[in-house]
Amino acid sequence: MERLVGTVSRGIRAPIIREGDDIAQIVVDSVLAAAESDGFTLRDQDVVAVTEAVVARAQGNxxxxxxxxxxxxxxxxxxxxxxxxxxxxxxxxxxxxxxxxxxxxxxxxxxxxxxxxxxxxxxxxxxxxxxxxxxxxxxxxxxxxxxxxxxxxxxxxxxxxxxxxxxxxxxxxxxxxxxxxxxxxxxxxxxxxxxxxxxxxxxxxxxxxxxxxxxxxxxxxxxxxxxxxxxxxxxxxxxxxxxxxxxxxxxLFPRDCQPVVERIQKELEARTGKHVEAMVYGDGAFKDPVGKIWELADPVVSPAYTAGLEGQPNEVKLKYLADNEFAHLSGDALKEAISDYIRHKDADLVGQMVSQGTTPRRLTDLIGSLCDLTSGSGDKGTPIVLVQGYFDNYTK
Known part of the structure; x- marks a missing residue:
């Protein structure tokens, strides 16, 4: 059956982190416990993110x-x-x-x-x-x-x-x-x-x-x-x-975060067989329309992330294709034409009209902002976020 759900962002609850805690192990155990509790499974290219605040707490920074x-x-x-x-x-x-x-x-x-x-x-x-x-x-x-x-x-x-x-x-x-x-x-x-x-x-x-x-x-x-x-x-x-x-x-902002994300990735692959990406995130980069605050008070959105999160999206605009190249099609024929276009799109769409209106930002800034909005800064108790389906497109 065709999968009808795209990107899903889940806040993952974790214990209260104290200085000296093994933050990477806590992240791995919390994600797997949540998967078992809520009945979902990890997939390749899922993103496991942990807020910088608890990384710094564990470090005693x-x-x-x-x-x-x-x-x-x-x-x-x-x-x-x-x-x-x-x-x-x-x-x-x-x-x-x-x-x-x-x-x-x-x-x-x-x-x-x-x-x-x-x-x-x-x-x-x-x-x-x-x-x-x-x-x-x-x-x-x-x-x-x-x-x-x-x-x-x-x-x-x-x-x-x-x-x-x-x-x-x-x-x-x-x-x-x-x-x-x-x-x-x-x-x-x-x-x-x-x-x-x-x-x-x-x-x-x-x-x-x-x-x-x-x-x-x-x-x-x-x-x-x-x-x-x-x-x-x-x-x-x-x-x-x-x-x-x-x-x-x-x-303070956490230091030495790269070993943390690489260990999370390695441990999850060892325990699930899935190659996930991992990142540490801080403030997102987005603007509040009422207070005019654009949030990013950290020097970067993500101080550390695994290699698969390098770069920026390379996406085409579906409505542009539907209104231009394939304006004469509808129904299944339109769906197949757009799917075929996506499968064969150029590896670099920068400057092309078909990509206009897509978000020209780094993946870590986009995903980190999503994670910050998901976890919030209050009493949700979800310092870990699991993002699934982010790298899916219309053909998946």
């Missing part, structure tokens, strides 16, 4: 406020630190900010406006237009910003992030001055020692600041790249991708 502060002091000394373009997030940045402020005597906090890099708004863009402000050129003091726009709370969190971040810094005994701008070089009027806190634009910010005469430019990816007083670390991403663990501790 944590850092405290004091450990972050020690790293900041060692790198910035007594200088005023320009903290440039942090995202607006209690979960993602507030604890990092506490560590930075604990390690510094004064911070000049420069926020982008009307929103941060991932779409969290300080003020509505329409109001910026109404006030005649040019966000590309105008540098605003906190006082000027308040006189123009007043006090605004985030649409989802209900937090005034200017006030909140100031309070965080001052609570650490650190002096603070707030500036709002969108040209990172504006910070050089206040200090020449800069910590770039942007995620996806960090390399550009560093380049511009260095060229403009900054004396020291580091990014969040250059803090906590090695152990500090017994802390965790991430040699590639530093503080990027970290999350709040407690009021005094963050969980």
């Amino acid at each position: 944590y850092a405290t406020v004091d450990q972050i502060a020690a790293d900041v002091r060692s790198k910035f000394g007594e200088h005023t630190v320009g903290v440039v373009f942090p995202i607006l997030s209690r979960n993602r940045f507030a604890i990092c900010l506490r560590g930075i402020a604990t390690g510094a005597k004064k911070i000049v906090l420069m926020l982008s406006y009307p929103s941060d890099e991932v779409g969290n708004h300080l003020v509505d863009l329409d109001l910026v237009d109404e006030k005649g402000v040019d966000p590309y050129k105008d540098v605003l003091t906190e006082e000027k910003f308040r006189s123009l726009f007043g006090y605004h709370k985030h649409v989802f969190t209900g937090v005034d992030y200017i006030a909140y971040y100031k309070e965080v810094i001052q609570s650490c005994g650190c002096e603070v001055e707030v500036v709002l701008a969108n040209d990172c070089r504006a910070i050089l009027d206040y200090t020449k020692h800069i910590l770039c806190c942007d995620i996806h634009t960090r390399e550009r910010s560093k380049r511009l600041l260095k060229k403009a005469g900054a004396e020291l430019v580091l990014g969040l990816d250059e803090l906590m790249t090695a152990p500090v007083d017994g802390s965790g670390y991430n040699e590639k991403y530093g503080l990027l991708g970290s999350n709040k663990a407690t009021e005094d501790k963050i969980k």
Whole structure:
């Protein structure tokens, strides 16, 4: 009988992960237990994904406020630190900010406006237009910003992030001055020692600041790249991708993930005979139409994945074929013509009209986003996701 179901994404429940747990074994055992419980079987090219959060927990990859502060002091000394373009997030940045402020005597906090890099708004863009402000050129003091726009709370969190971040810094005994701008070089009027806190634009910010005469430019990816007083670390991403663990501790982005995904793949093949793909995923890359947040606060969607997930989809648009090449056909004849076209499609469809409207993104970004939406970030208890049928097409 013809299979009528395409892609299926299942959240897989797992035990609460603790430091020292064998995360690869837990993933394998949880997927196989779910298969037995729910009566499904694994197939070749299924994708087993595990969230970065539990991988980092199993690794014990944590850092405290004091450990972050020690790293900041060692790198910035007594200088005023320009903290440039942090995202607006209690979960993602507030604890990092506490560590930075604990390690510094004064911070000049420069926020982008009307929103941060991932779409969290300080003020509505329409109001910026109404006030005649040019966000590309105008540098605003906190006082000027308040006189123009007043006090605004985030649409989802209900937090005034200017006030909140100031309070965080001052609570650490650190002096603070707030500036709002969108040209990172504006910070050089206040200090020449800069910590770039942007995620996806960090390399550009560093380049511009260095060229403009900054004396020291580091990014969040250059803090906590090695152990500090017994802390965790991430040699590639530093503080990027970290999350709040407690009021005094963050969980860092996991490290050494490649052996984890390769072992998951190997163990599942040994126990089922099926060649599955495996990946570690973090934030998905998608935009919320109401809050305008586009979610990706991690440096990458997937820090590690098996070889079969390399590349991007190579797909044709069915409706294009139905409306153009095969507009004269219908019913079984149309189905067979489209199926035959798919079976014989070119190995690389980039630039061809028949592929227009398909999603030109990496497989790991697409599948990781699907997994993030499936597992959620709350109390579902499904840090593992099984995706089946993703590589199927109309002919399968």
